[in-house]
Every structure is written in structure tokens, then in C-alpha cells.
Amino acid sequence: MAPLVVRREDWLNLGVVFFLAVALAQSWNVIGGLAGQVNLGHAAFFGLGALVARQLWAAGTPIAAAMTAGAAVATTAGLALGLAAFRLRGAYFAIGTLALAEVLRLFVANNLSQVSTLPAAAIAGYQLGVRYYTAAGLALGTTLAVGWLAASRLGLAMEAVREDEEAAEASGVGGFQVKLAALACSTALVGLAGGVFAFYQISYYPQHPFNPTWTFDAVLITFIGGVGTIHGPVLGAMLFVLLRDYLAVRWADLHVLVFGALFVAIVLLLPGGLVEVGQRLRGRPGVAGRGRVVGRASSGSST
Amino acid sequence: MTALAQQLLLGVLLGGLYGLAAAGLSLVFGVLRVLNVAHGELIMLGGYGAFWLFDLFGLDPFLSLLVVMPLAGALGGLLYAGLFAYVVRLGEEPRIRTSLLVGFGLALCLHALAVRLFTADERAITTTYAGRGIPLGAIVLPIGRLVSLAVAVLLILLLDAFLQRTRWGQAIRAAAEDWEAAALQGIDVRRAYTLAFAIGTALAGAAGVLVATGYSVSPAIGLEWTLKALIVVVLAGLGSALGTFAGGVVLGCAEALSAALFGGAYREVVGLLLFFCVLVARPQGFFGRP
Numbered sequence: 001m002a003p004l005v006v007r008r009e010d011w012l013n014l015g016v017v018f019f020l021a022v023a024l025a026q027s028w029n030v031i032g033g034l035a036g037q038v039n040l041g042h043a044a045f046f047g048l049g050a051l052v053a054r055q056l057w058a059a060g061t062p063i064a065a066a067m068t069a070g071a072a073v074a075t076t077a078g079l080a081l082g083l084a085a086f087r088l089r090g091a092y093f094a095i096g097t098l099a100l101a102e103v104l105r106l107f108v109a110n111n112l113s114q115v116s117t118l119p120a121a122a123i124a125g126y127q128l129g130v131r132y133y134t135a136a137g138l139a140l141g142t143t144l145a146v147g148w149l150a151a152s153r154l155g156l157a158m159e160a161v162r163e164d165e166e167a168a169e170a171s172g173v174g175g176f177q178v179k180l181a182a183l184a185c186s187t188a189l190v191g192l193a194g195g196v197f198a199f200y201q202i203s204y205y206p207q208h209p210f211n212p213t214w215t216f217d218a219v220l221i222t223f224i225g226g227v228g229t230i231h232g233p234v235l236g237a238m239l240f241v242l243l244r245d246y247l248a249v250r251w252a253d254l255h256v257l258v259f260g261a262l263f264v265a266i267v268l269l270l271p272g273g274l275v276e277v278g279q280r281l282r283g284r285p286g287v288a289g290r291g292r293v294v295g296r297a298s299s300g301s302s303t
Numbered sequence: 304m305t306a307l308a309q310q311l312l313l314g315v316l317l318g319g320l321y322g323l324a325a326a327g328l329s330l331v332f333g334v335l336r337v338l339n340v341a342h343g344e345l346i347m348l349g350g351y352g353a354f355w356l357f358d359l360f361g362l363d364p365f366l367s368l369l370v371v372m373p374l375a376g377a378l379g380g381l382l383y384a385g386l387f388a389y390v391v392r393l394g395e396e397p398r399i400r401t402s403l404l405v406g407f408g409l410a411l412c413l414h415a416l417a418v419r420l421f422t423a424d425e426r427a428i429t430t431t432y433a434g435r436g437i438p439l440g441a442i443v444l445p446i447g448r449l450v451s452l453a454v455a456v457l458l459i460l461l462l463d464a465f466l467q468r469t470r471w472g473q474a475i476r477a478a479a480e481d482w483e484a485a486a487l488q489g490i491d492v493r494r495a496y497t498l499a500f501a502i503g504t505a506l507a508g509a510a511g512v513l514v515a516t517g518y519s520v521s522p523a524i525g526l527e528w529t530l531k532a533l534i535v536v537v538l539a540g541l542g543s544a545l546g547t548f549a550g551g552v553v554l555g556c557a558e559a560l561s562a563a564l565f566g567g568a569y570r571e572v573v574g575l576l577l578f579f580c581v582l583v584a585r586p587q588g589f590f591g592r593p
């Protein structure tokens with residue numbers, strides 16, 4: 001509803017950036033927060049979604065179909081990655097996915113090095129309002145998806161796998177299938193986000209959405225907001241985008257330093273992120289129940 | 304044919320650097336079971352150290368090793384005390400995952416700091432002997448990189464000797480094998496860990512100096528070198544400094560071959576794919592512990 005009251009384009013652009021950040025973070029939250037698998041190849045699926053959507057849209061497909069196709073390709077790639085990578089556990093999965101994402105990025109950078117620009121007609125008819133609503137819908141959709149998943153049986157299975165995969169398997173939860181399902185959901189959502197990016201951005205290098213920075217941003221936002229929670233990534237995204245914008249003029253890139261430091265502090269001291277801060281301020285213990293975060297990673301036990 | 308031989312030679316020279324870069328990471332991972340993904344950033348900082356010493360004081364990069372390495376070691380000690388000391392208190396699996404996250408955050412911070420302080424421009428050290436080479440038949444041996452290889456080999460041999468022959472080296476190895484037993488023997492495990500981390504960082508600093516000399520340094524090389532070091536650690540396995548060095552040379556040659564066959568653009572790809580395949584072929588993780 002903002003375009004109705006706000007005419008300033010920079011606020012709308014900031015809004016789109018914020019919604020994209022929410023979508024990126026929430027989609028990562030599914031695999032990293034709910035299922036507890038640190039997937040550092042997230043940008044690869046964002047990039048694939050953007051790539052496919054852009055190519056199809058440029059060829060004349062209506063944007064909605066193009067975005068859906070982008071999400072579909074991203075999901076397929078996600079399943080392929082899962083099949084290959086889920087033999088790896090924990091940190092090895094993380095660096096393995098990072099390596100594969102880098103391979104894909106290099107491939108795209110080498111084969112599609114030309115900048116991708118919208119044709120003049122499309123630029124003339126560019127409506128920021130439409131983009132704004134699309135991005136808003138995306139952000140809302142991903143948040144609702146995470147909320148629905150967290151409350152569902154599958155979400156429960158994911159959390160079981162996150163906490164202790166072997167115990168979950170002993171209880172009859174198929175670890176591999178659950179992780180694969182989580183990855184499929186995650187990549188579908190981020191592929192859609194890629195499509196929105198392709199819809200929004202007038203010109204960019206095709207390898208740009210494959211850049212690992214998108215992954216790192218998603219991870220930072222999710223952890224700082226509260227990994228595994230539903231509103232955590234939204235809070236994190238808000239802080240991230242505002243801080244980045246605020247610091248951008250005089251202290252460009254310093255927001256990464258601030259966030260990196262915050263991230264380390266949160267991982268070590270306050271694993272619940274901003275959500276936990278909120279809960280503690282309200283007097284609740286903050287670590288039990290549905291708002292639960294990364295499991296034993298920071299519980300300090302030495303078994 | 305000579306082009307291929309030249310490429311392979313350069314690959315070996317680069318591979319020596321890979322080995323050195325990986326040695327520090329391997330030591331830290333082997334001893335502390337901590338995956339410090341900020342290792343590449345530490346290499347980058349070492350490179351900048353060498354660059355600034357050269358730029359401001361005209362200190363020859365090979366001499367600046369004597370300054371950069373102790374400074375890097377001190378930084379490593381601080382990083383351990385400030386960050387990783389908390390991480391090593393966790394159990395096995397959460398330790399590796401948390402160290403990954405902490406290292407990740409640290410890497411971002413160091414990268415942003417470097418961009419802020421040094422700008423994102425690439426820097427290179429051009430010494431008087433930089434461009435010269437020794438002709439060997441049809442191929443040329445670049446002097447700078449040859450000396451770098453020699454330094455790398457020397458450092459690896461020193462590391463190996465330290466770990467095998469000195470008391471603290473044995474203490475570190477004992478702590479790596481079984482820290483509880485080591486503690487029961489009277490070994491100060493915390494100190495051993497700090498020392499191991501400091502040495503690992505010092506080696507990273509040394510690798511950085513050599514990278515700045517033979518190639519160039521910019522904030523962006525951090526991630527690149529972290530991946531390289533990880534690849535070599537996975538290829539070579541843990542437990543042997545010499546083995547890690549050999550792994551580095553293998554990677555260097557593999558990259559050189561792929562560059563010769565498929566063109567320079569896919570140089571990195573072969574390493575990353577090799578990395579992934581080895582990781583997957585051993586599903587129990589890095590050369591699974593018995």
C-alpha cells in the first residue's frame with residue numbers, strides 16, 4: 001500500500017530491497033533455521049531463478065510464468081545439490097555447497113559475461129509500483145511459508161533432524177528425505193526471489209545474483225534476527241537494510257563489519273538473535289519452545 | 304609442449320604456496336578441530352603487511368617475513384583468546400559448526416576492515432628482481448616465485464621439525480590426539496591450543512607475504528585462498544605437514560593442467576570440483592577419524 005501514499009522512488013526502491021532481503025533470509029531460514037543445515041550455496045539458486053526468469057521474459061514469456069519457471073529450475077537444481085551433498089554433514093556440507101555454488105558462478109561468469117539490460121520499450125514502461133507489490137507479495141509469501149512449515153508435521157520433522165539427526169532417524173524420521181524436502185522448499189522460494197530480482201533490476205551482469213554475498217547476507221540476516229524463528233528474518237532484514245542504507249553514504253560496506261561482529265556475538269553469546277533479545281526483555285526464558293534456534297551449536301555442552 | 308611444461312612449472316610454484324597456505328589451516332583444524340574459514344583473510348592481511356612494509360619502508364618482502372610472521376602469530380593468539388577459546392569448549396560436532404560460523408563472521412569483518420583501510424584496489428610488490436627469470440632450456444624459471452617456493456618448503460620443514468622434535472610440538476600433537484589424556488599428563492592444553500593457533504596464523508601470514516610478492520593482494524583474495532586452503536586440506540588429509548604441502552603441489556599442477564587444456568577461465572573450477580568429489584567420496588567427513 002505504500003505506493004499509494006509514498007511518491008518518492010527511493011523509498012519504494014528501499015522497500016523492494018527490504019522485501020528481497022526478507023525473501024532471501026526466509027528462504028534460507030527453511031534449510032538453515034528449521035532444518036539446521038548450513039547451506040552456503042544459496043546464491044546459486046537465487047542466480048538460477050534470476051537467470052531463467054530473465055531469459056524467458058526477454059524472449060516474450062509473461063513475467064509470472066517466467067518467474068515460476070525460474071523457481072522450478074532452482075528447485076530442480078536444489079534437488080540435484082541435495083542428492084550430491086547431503087552425504088556430507090554439518091560444516092562439510094557448508095563448504096561443499098559453497099564450492100559448488102562457486103563453480104556455477106564461474107561457469108555463468110565465463111559464458112554470460114555480457115550485461116543483461118531490459119529492452120528500451122520495457123524501460124519506458126517500467127513501473128516501480130508493480131515491482132514493489134510483487135516484492136511485497138514475495139516477502140509475505142515466504143514468511144507465511146516459513147510459518148506454515150514450522151507449524152506442520154514436516155517442520156517438526158525438520159526440527160528433529162536439526163537437533164539430532166541420528167535420534168530422529170531412530171524415531172522413524174527419514175533424515176535424508178526431510179533435508180531434501182527442506183532444500184526443495186528453500187530453493188523454490190529463493191528461485192522465486194531471483195525471478196523478482198530479474199523483474200526489478202533493469203540491468204545487471206548475469207553472474208551478479210550468483211555472487212556469494214547474497215548467501216552471506218541471507219545467513220547474517222537470519223542469524224541476527226533469530227534463526228529458526230518466523231519473524232526473526234524480518235527483523236533482521238529491517239535492521240540490515242536500514243543500517244546498510246544509513247551507512248552507505250559515508251561508510252559504504254561498513255555495515256558488513258558491524259553485521260559480521262554482531263553475527264559472531266550472536267553465535268557465541270545470544271543464539272536467539274534479536275528475537276531472543278525481545279523475549280528476554282519481556283521476561284521469558286527465551287530458548288525453549290517453537291522459537292527455538294540452532295540447537296546444540298551454542299548450548300555449550302561438551303558431550 | 305614447452306607451453307605445457309611452463310604451465311606445469313608455474314603450477315608447481317603456485318602449488319607450494321597452496322601447501323603453505325593450507326598448512327596453517329590444517330594445523331588449526333587438526334589440533335583444535337576448529338574450521339577457521341577466516342584463514343584466507345589472515346593470508347590477505349599478511350600480504351598487506353608485506354605490501355605496506357615494502358611501500359613505506361622499502362623492506363624486501365622476503366625480509367618482511369621476519370616481521371609479518373611474529374605479528375601474525377600475535378594476532379592469532381589474540382583471535383584465539385578472544386573468539387576460538389569459547390568455541391573449543393563445545394563438543395565435537397557443534398564445535399566444527401560453530402567455528403564455521405564464527406570464522407565466517409570474522410572473515411566478513413576482516414574483509415570489510417581491509418576494504419575500509421586499504422581500499423579494494425589490487426596491490427603488488429615489484430622488487431628489482433621481480434621480472435627476471437632463469438632460462439632452463441625452453442622454459443623460464445621466475446626468480447621471485449622460485450625463492451617463494453624455497454621459503455615455503457623451508458617453513459614446512461621447520462613446522463614438521465617443530466611438531467616432531469620439540470616438546471611443545473609434541474604437546475600440540477598430544478592435545479590433537481586426545482586432549483583429555485594430554486591434560487592428564489600435565490600438558491597445558493589451553494596453551495598448546497593457543498600456540499597451535501598462533502603458529503597457524505603465522506603460517507598464513509607467511510603465505511600472504513609470498514602471495515603479495517609473486518602475485519597481488521586485494522581484500523577479495525580472502526575467500527579465494529580460504530577455498531584453496533580447504534581444498535588442499537581435504538585432498539591431503541590431516542596429520543602431516545609434508546603431506547599437506549604435497550597436496551598443495553598436486554592442486555597447483557591440476558589447475559595448471561586444466562588451464563592448459565580448457566583455458567584459464569576454468570582454472571578454479573577443477574579445484575572446486577575435485578574438492579567436492581573428494582568430500583563426497585569420503586562421506587564420513589575429512590578422512591574420518593578411526
